Amino acid sequence: MEITREATDEELVEKTVSGTVIRTVNLKIRRYNPEVDEEPHWETYEVPVTPGDRLLNSLGHVKGYIDGTLTFRRSCAHGICGSDAMRINGVNRLACKVLLKDLLTRDGEEVTIEPIKGLPVLKDLIVDMEPFFAAYRAVKPFLIAYGNEPTKERLQSAEDRARFDDTTKCILCAACTSSCPVFWNDGEYFGPAAIVNAHRFIFDSRDQGSEERLEILNDAEGVWRCRTTFNCTDACPRGIEVTKAIQEVKRALLFRRV
Structure with a gap:
């Protein structure tokens, strides 16, 4: 009825x-x-x-x-x-x-x-996602470890894991990057998502490639292009504090202390 x-x-x-x-x-x-x-x-x-x-x-x-x-x-x-x-x-x-x-x-x-x-x-x-994924690949979003392969698991404390927990949630949807006014006007800018995925490994206690990633993001089109508008944080469907992660990478570059 x-x-x-x-x-x-x-x-x-x-x-x-x-x-x-x-x-x-x-x-x-x-x-x-x-x-x-x-x-x-x-x-x-x-x-x-x-x-x-x-x-x-x-x-x-x-x-x-x-x-x-x-x-x-x-x-x-x-x-x-x-x-x-x-x-x-x-x-x-x-x-x-x-x-x-x-x-x-x-x-x-x-x-x-x-x-x-x-x-x-x-x-x-x-949309063509290739420029987005090219920036993602450029920051080396994988664990880098030198020397011989370990004979046991690389252990990590709960506190060390919590240090980068937020940025492990990224699903590469590009919502944050494509909400960024700098990215709209500058096709060379790495964008928030790439920086978030670099952050995930820069602050991982098991990783040995932090300096490499920091050098990559110290480029003219890296973290310094961020204007802190918070569009990226507002757009993230996973609730990642994207702007905070970008600021932490900036501080790591300034003090070279991770």
Whole structure:
């Protein structure tokens, strides 16, 4: 049975079908197909949703039932793979973690969706991640140890592990890097994510490559390009204190003490 009631100015129009509240949202998506489009353009799709739906569900509805040409990345859909980072209402987020109830205030409201900034757009919401991963690889994001291989596990105290615990959470979604105004305007800047992943090993007591990484980040396009706007910290879906990590790398460079 369907029950309908009129909404006041402050309320949504709600329809109850089998106990589920149904609302309508307009997804305004920035589209670009290099094979047919000279410039990106906006297209709007009306999608039925429930407040508990994730934005990724609605994008799937568009692709599955309205326009199969819509292109976007997704994988795990649980905020772990980081593949579905995009700008949602002007803010970098993972589509799989954004609940529509946090975006909507009334029926028929519009949600804007566009690709993350600072990276070349390949098609629709998909960007070329190679510049991002090139910066990531450049900081040597792996354990460096010299000498003979140990005959037993490299032990580490809980306190030493806690020193870099926060920066182990990075899922390489590029939400932080592509929220950075410096990165938008300077394609050579390493970006927050690369610095975060360098931090993870610079402060690892088992690692012996800290000086190498610090020298890499002491470059003109390294940590000194950061302007401490906190965009990166706000954008991180894992809650990493990105700006704090960057400042710690700066201090390590200044004092060469890690």
